[in-house]
Every structure is written in structure tokens, then in C-alpha cells.
């Protein structure tokens with residue numbers, strides 16, 4: 001096993017290059033590989049069987065269906081899977097393609113330009129780095145990301161109408177699925193913060209030794225994800241890793257930790273991961289409905305209307321910055337931060 005000091009040294013050396021994982025797909029690659037290696041013993045969840053989409057399929061929800069059918073299908077998906085794909089959602093395909101092209105353009109920009117944005121300070125409105133979990137997790141992930149806060153102070157509100165309007169619709173539908181008034185989740189400021197993380201997974205020479213993103217659930221109310229056609233995203237369902245197969249034009253929606261806590265476990269925060277791949281780059285864009293570490297004093301807890309004598313609160317209250325700080329410090333170590341909030 002590699003000593004902790006030596007791993008920390010390698011993490012720092014990688015950070016000092018400011019070239020992130022993409023910079024490793026160059027001649028000096030073997031110098032850094034040990035920090036990406038899976039820690040022995042490999043986490044037991046990693047050994048669970050992977051099943052392909054032909055056996056078990058992540059629910060696909062067609063937004064062209066009548067509203068009451070959509071509500072019923074999303075209710076079932078959010079309770080059983082915590083993840084679903086939406087089609088016919090109204091965001092034009094050309095917009096989705098342009099977003100992915102923009103992400104490739106940034107990550108394939110001159111390294112000297114990218115270096116000026118390199119940072120691990122999550123309070124900045126725009127940062128670029130290799131994965132945030134590099135220091136806190138037991139192994140690094142084969143991924144670079146840049147992130148920007150699009151709300152509460154969006155760079156230009158007209159540029160994100162699609163995410164906000166589709167997000168608003170999904171929060172309304174989730175409220176209805178919980179038999180709450182349509183505006184309930186929106187009125188609780190679930191859409192107050194939006195952090196967009198744009199991932200770039202370079203081709204990986206040894207994909208079975210590492211992950212693109214290791215197992216985690218998201219510290220969000222919901223996450224809306226755009227992925228390209230390469231694949232690799234999987235969700236843990238009934239003790240199996242199930243592929244979230246790419247569908248052209250679809251968006252992946254997953255329930256995050258905040259909503260699982262607020263619904264007292266009625267909705268499920270999906271545990272998911274991304275496999276590394278010899279083929280790449282893989283591009284994905286995750287829009288997190290969360291203000292993350294930005295100061296926000298709102299206190300959340302299990303929603304009163306959903307509680308009863310038979311269903312008492314299972315979790316204590318939280319604020320988004322406090323939860324996010326603990327989540328980031330813990331890193332993607334395969335355990336759920338939600339457990340720390342159980343009563």
C-alpha cells in the first residue's frame with residue numbers, strides 16, 4: 001500500500017501542475033497513476049454486479065404525456081429509483097449540443113489559460129480543478145471539472161432559461177407527487193441556488209483501476225444532468241449497478257440528499273458513480289439545485305405535512321452551507337453524508 005504522505009505529495013504535485021487529469025494524458029502519465037488506484041480492499045459496493053439496461057431500465061418519462069400521468073410516473077421513479085430520464089422536455093437539441101461543445105472548448109483550451117482559473121475555493125463563482133475529492137477520498141477520480149454558480153447571482157439570467165424553467169416544472173411535479181401544493185418546494189427556496197459542474201473525463205489507460213466519479217449521492221435538492229453518448233453513469237438499484245444509458249436529447253434527473261431528508265425517506269437520493277473508460281473524452285454537465293457553501297441561513301428539516309405519529313422525523317435539521325461543507329470535507333468515500341443527520 002502507498003503511504004499516506006506519499007499520496008499527499010503526489011496529490012500536491014498534481015495540483016501544482018494545474019494541468020489537472022487532462023494534463024496527464026501526456027508522456028508523464030505513469031508518474032501519477034498510483035493516486036488514482038482503487039484503495040485495497042476495493043469497497044464492497046464496487047463488487048456488486050453490473051446489469052445492463054436490457055435487464056433493468058432506469059425510468060424514462062415522456063413530458064409529452066398528460067400532467068397527471070407524469071406526476072404518477074415521477075412519483076414512482078423518485079421513490080423507487082431516485083433517478084429518471086426525461087424526454088420531450090422542451091430544451092432544444094441544438095442548445096444541448098452547444099453546451100457540450102462549450103465544455104469541450106474550455107477543457108481543451110491552452111493549459112496556460114486554464115491555469116489562471118485553477119482553484120479549490122468553492123466560494124468562488126467560477127473554478128477549474130481536477131476532482132474536488134482528490135485530497136479527501138481514498139483515491140482520486142479520472143475526471144476534471146469546472147464549476148460556476150449560476151444562481152443566486154447568475155452571470156446572465158437570459159442564458160439559463162431552460163434549466164430554470166424545466167427545474168421549476170420538476171419541483172412542481174415532485175410537490176404534487178408528495179400531495180403538497182404545486183408551489184411548495186419552490187416556495188421553500190429549492191431553486192435559490194444553482195451550481196453547474198462541467199465534467200471532462202479524459203480517456204483512461206487503465207479503466208479497471210479507477211473511477212471517473214466514485215460512488216456518491218448528491219448534496220442537492222435535485223440534479224439535472226446532460227451526458228454525451230459515451231456512457232459509464234450507473235445507479236445503485238436493488239443492490240445492482242444499473243446503466244443510465246445515454247439517450248440523445250434526454251436529461252437525467254436525480255433526487256439529492258436534501259429531498260430525501262425533507263421527505264423523511266419517501267423520496268430516494270440516488271447513489272451513483274461513473275466508470276472510467278478507455279474511450280474519451282466523456283462530457284457531462286451537472287446542474288445542482290443547491291447554493292452549496294454560499295452563505296444561506298434557511299433551515300430545512302423533514303416537511304411537517306409529511307409527518308405523523310406513525311411517521312416521526314428521522315432526521316435533524318440542516319442548513320445548505322453546513323451540510324455542503326461536511327459533504328465536501330468527507331469527499332466521495334462511498335458513505336452517505338445523510339447518515340450524519342439521522343436522529
Ligand SMILES: O=C(O)CCC(=O)C(=O)O
Pocket residue numbers: 197199213218225227233272273274284285286
Ligand atoms: O458525469 C456524470 O454523469 C455524473 C456526475 C456526477 O455524478 C456529479 O457531478 O455529481
Ligand SMILES: [Fe+2]
Pocket residue numbers: 216217218272
Ligand atoms: Fe452525482
